[in-house]
Amino acid sequence: MTARPETLAPAAPRAARSRPALAAAAVVVVIAGLAVRLAFDGAWTGPVGDALYAVLVFLGVAFLLPRRSPWVVGALALAVCVAIELFQLTGLPVAWAEAFPPARLVFGTTFTAADLGLYAVGVAAATAADALASRARHGSGLARGPAGS
Template sequence: MIAPARRRAARSRAGLLAVAAGLVLHFAADSAAGSFAADALYAVLLFALVALVVPRWPALRIAAVVFAACAAIELAQLTGVPAWLSTAIPGAALVFGTTFQFTDLIAYAFGAALAAAVDGGIGKRAAGSP
């Protein structure tokens, strides 16, 4: 089993990398693929944050919570509240978005699943499992 301190460090690095890469994609990639990747990285960041708060949870539980949170935020965009927040609070659009897109839900599911697979693989490799 991987030491808790090493796992926390790996999760922290993953979160920081997700922020950096997601911001680069958000501002530099003006394509559907770039938007999809940025949304997937948003889910990876949330996975890292949830995993740091509840480190003993299994990766699949974390992924489920992350997808539920991402989906709730995306569905809230149908109300117009996130769009209003983005005009009232600088930077809120980066967290809450502004307009609903179904493909964002797919990106969040992909990002959460990818993070769970990588996180689960780190634990197995450290334990000596194939």
């Protein structure tokens, strides 16, 4: 059975994320990432830094596309992370890092397949947090059913 067109309500416009809040979160993530890399020593610091890098990419995409769903932002953020990791296979990031060392923080220098999984973990965590925040912004608490009932 199909619904009659006049009974379908138009979708409410998606509330935009707060760009100042996204920028503040990005600053916190950068500080956390630098702190992990500079203040601690251990095998865990690299993976944590990679996951935080993916969270930062997520925040950047969300900043650019504040009205997109968390899932779209997450998919785009993961695509950016994968593209940057694959870009390392070209050797250009190494040359850029030699010419301008801070470029290493943005582009990395060495392709590592394990980083792809860490990026997925970081993006998944950011996407889940954003989805929960989106529910809170829209006032559609967790008590609602799967079909919005």
